[in-house]
Amino acid sequence: MAATRDKALLTVSHLTKKFGGVMAVHDVSFAVYPGQIVAVIGPNGAGKTTLFNMITAVLPATSGTVQAMGTEITGKRPCDIAALGITRTFQNLQIFKNMTVIENVMTGAHVGMNTNFLWSALRLPSVKREEAATLEKAYRLLTQVGLAHLAYESAATLPYGSQRLLEIARAAAANPKLILLDEPMAGLNPQESRELVRIILQMREAGMTFLFVEHDMETVMSIADNIVVLDFGEKIAEGTPKDIYNDPRVIAAYLGDEEVVV
Ligand SMILES: Nc1ncnc2c1ncn2[C@@H]1O[C@H](COP(=O)(O)OP(=O)(O)O)[C@@H](O)[C@H]1O
Ligand SMILES: [Mg+2]
Incomplete structure (x- = not known):
């Protein structure tokens, strides 16, 4: 058992993505182990979202490999990745605004089903029992993110911060082993x-x-076990918050970024 526990959930090896002449991600390797919180940081345009898109099969890699729970994801579709135990949220919020809050979470439990099919399937008696379990689970997840009291409201009426939490509850509904969050704190107030x-x-x-992408260094430093730093598509450092905080290459990359902004 101990050996199984130590197996990586995600192994990224020499992953590369070229968009025409732009090397968005170049030769990036790292692994994520069970129970870890791993942060991917780096200046804007460093390749963080592109990396997530390759891991979740939204984009094919130019070269390199991604293994999810030991299975190579090349040639798989995004819904296959969810079935393998990896779900995600998006940098630009993606919730179903025409559904209630709880329906949004329930769609997350049905990975690989399109929503029209899902809602017609729900009328069949054969799926009713399973649906009761899904409903209960969705409610439990909403309780966990503090949105249970809004379960039957339209998702569109939620404030932005709550929609972000809803997206995380939906990502958790598929019983994933690993959740990828792309800038989950973007647009949230400090509270x-x-x-x-x-x-x-x-x-x-x-x-x-x-595995999460985040700009707020205080958050990253306080919760990440391991940090992968990208700059211009390359992994320039990897280590604990303490290692990264003192790494001259990281400091240089961020100072460089600030100079561009100023
Ligand atoms: N679909 C795309 N087509 C062309 N270039 C892209 C595409 N997506 C991202 N890029 C480029 O790849 C680089 C990395 O982008 P991205 O992964 O979004 O960075 P980050 O999420 O770290 O800000 C940038 O130079 C960006 O302009
Ligand atoms: Mg991004």
Whole structure:
């Protein structure tokens, strides 16, 4: 058992993505182990989202490999990745605004089903029992993210910060082993960010593993076990928050970024 526990959930090896002449991700390797919270950081345009898109099969890699739970993902579709135990949220929020809050979470439990098919299938008696379990589970996840009291509201009426939490509840509904969060704190106020940190830590306590992109260094330093730093598509450093905080290459990459902004 000990050996199985130590197996990587995700192994990224020499992953590369070229968009025409742009080397968005170049020769990036790292692994994520069960129970870890791993952060991917780096200046804007460093390749973080592209990396997530390759891991979740939204984009094919130019070269290199991704293994999810030991299975090579090349040639798989995004819904296959969810079935393998990896789900994600998006940098630009993607929730179903024409559904209720709880329906949004329930769609996450049915990975690989399109929503029209899902809602017509729900009328069949054969799926009713399973649906009761899905409903219960969705409600439990909403309780976990503090949105249970809004379960039957239209998702469109939620404030932005709550929609971000809803997206995480939906990503968790598929019983994933690993959740990828692309800038989950973007647009949240400090109180909402603290709440999100609490939820992530609580979900990790319950056995979840996270890989997340985040700009807020304080958050990254406080919750990440391991940090992968990208700059211009290359992995320039990897290590604990303490290692990264003192790494001259990382400091240089961020100072460089600030100079561009100023
Ligand atoms: N679909 C695309 N087509 C062409 N270039 C892209 C595409 N997506 C991203 N890029 C480029 O790849 C680089 C990395 O982008 P991205 O992964 O979004 O960075 P990050 O998420 O770190 O800000 C950038 O130079 C960006 O302009
Ligand atoms: Mg991005």
